[in-house]
Amino acid sequence: MANSRFEYVKQFEREHHLLPDTYIVIRVDGKGFHKFSEEYKFDKPNDLRALQVMNRAAQAVMSQFSDVLMAYGDSDEYSFLLRKQCSLYERREMKLITMFASSISTNYYYYWNEEFPEKPLKQSRLPNFDARAVTYPNFSLIRDYFSWRQVDCHINNLYNTTFWTLVSKGGMTPKEAENKLIGTVASDKNEILFSQFGINYNNEPEIFKKGTILMREMTQEESEVNESELSSRQKQRIEKKRKKAEIKTYHEDLITNENFWTSRPWLSL
Ligand code: ATP
Ligand code: ATP
Ligand code: MG
Ligand code: MG
Ligand code: MG
Ligand code: MG
Structure with a gap:
């Protein structure tokens, strides 16, 4: 189609290049997963295998795009952190978001079939x-x-x-449980769980309470490099290391755990 008289229509295309030298976060979120989780009968409040599907799909996205240094997810969402110097698709926003949305969707489908062979997607x-x-x-x-x-x-x-405990163990209807929780703060919910059902919220699985962190684990040596001073060959070498670096999974507190960040100085380069 090159050089045809129709090619002028291409000039109508507009690109948005994301600001250089800034960290890019791409967040994906499942469409209508409230319904999706009903259709495929997820365990409530948390279906562990469905979380594994998300986590494995997100890990696959991270393997596909080596500029992603870290990802965090829970429920039907995941956030991917791209390094500051990232030049993936020349930082074109449309390319980036459409590629991440389609990659997570197709990988979700793939890993769903592995995790739930007995529940084929309709x-x-x-x-x-x-x-x-x-x-x-x-x-x-x-x-x-x-x-x-x-x-x-x-x-x-x-x-x-708390909601699902009131429904499944407290015999309430969803509407009754919802009404009971109106206006409650965290300590009220902890108290309902503990005094009425003997559940200590602190003992709930970490993956449910904290979500999932995926880290591309680099080394100190790789982290001390200032990229702007590198030749293109050196850049390629680092790129290769990033691709080979192991991706590890954590369910930890990101908010108060200073060491989680300071022990990984390459994240902020
Ligand atoms: P939207 O299209 O606006 O995102 P949504 O229905 O996906 O709508 P969200 O706010 O994204 O709404 O919420 C996702 C919902 O998916 C949760 O509220 C929960 O009901 C369900 N869900 C997602 N993952 C799980 C899981 N692992 N176990 C149980 N339920 C889940
Ligand atoms: P990009 O990621 O930049 O889009 P690309 O390799 O997908 O790279 P396109 O310009 O989109 O490049 O071209 C798609 C190519 O896919 C075609 O040039 C052709 O080689 C191949 N292709 C797609 N569909 C078919 C098909 N039905 N039969 C044979 N080849 C196909
Ligand atoms: Mg939403
Ligand atoms: Mg959603
Ligand atoms: Mg969501
Ligand atoms: Mg193409």
């Missing part, structure tokens, strides 16, 4: 994800970003755990 309800990209100019904002998502995970999980 064509009428397939997993779809949207994606957005946000740029942040400094690393303190990145830490606050991940703290925000982890607090969200905690608040939702405490609510959902």
Whole structure:
């Protein structure tokens, strides 16, 4: 089609290049997963195998895009942190978000079939994800970003755990449970769980309370490099190391654990 008289229509295309020298966070979120989780009868409040599908799909996305240094996810969402110097797709926003949305969707489908061979996905309800990209100019904002998502995970999980306990063990209807929780704060929910059902929320699985962190584990030596001073050959070597670096999984507190961040100085380079 090159050089045809029709080619002028290409000029109508517009690109948004994400601001250079900023951290990029791409967050994907499942479309209509409330319904999706009902259709495929997820365990409530948390279906562990469904979380594994998300985690394995996110890990596959991270393997595919070596610029992703870290990812955090819970429920039907995942946030991917791309390094500051990343030049993937020349930082074109449309390319980035459409590639991440389609990669998480297709990988979710793939790992669903591995985790749930007895529950094939129906064509009428397939997993779809949207994606957005946000740029942040400094690393303190990145830490606050991940703290925000982890607090969200905690608040939702405490609510959902209490709600479903009232329904499944307390014999309430969903409407009654909802009404009971109106206006309650965290300590009230902890108290309901403990005094009425003998459940200590602190003993709930970490993966439910904290979500999942995926880290591309680099080494100190790789982290001391200032990229702007490197030849393209040296850059390629580092790129290769990033690709080969192991991706590890954690369910830890990101908010108060200073060491989690300071022991990984390459995250903020
Ligand atoms: P939207 O399309 O606006 O994102 P949504 O229905 O996906 O709508 P979310 O706010 O993203 O709404 O919430 C996702 C919902 O998916 C949760 O509220 C929960 O009901 C369900 N869900 C996701 N993962 C799990 C899981 N592992 N176990 C149980 N339920 C889950
Ligand atoms: P990019 O990621 O930049 O889009 P690309 O390799 O997908 O790279 P395109 O310009 O999109 O490049 O071209 C798609 C290519 O896929 C075609 O040039 C052709 O080689 C191949 N292709 C796609 N569909 C078919 C098909 N049905 N039969 C044979 N080849 C196909
Ligand atoms: Mg949503
Ligand atoms: Mg959703
Ligand atoms: Mg969600
Ligand atoms: Mg193509």
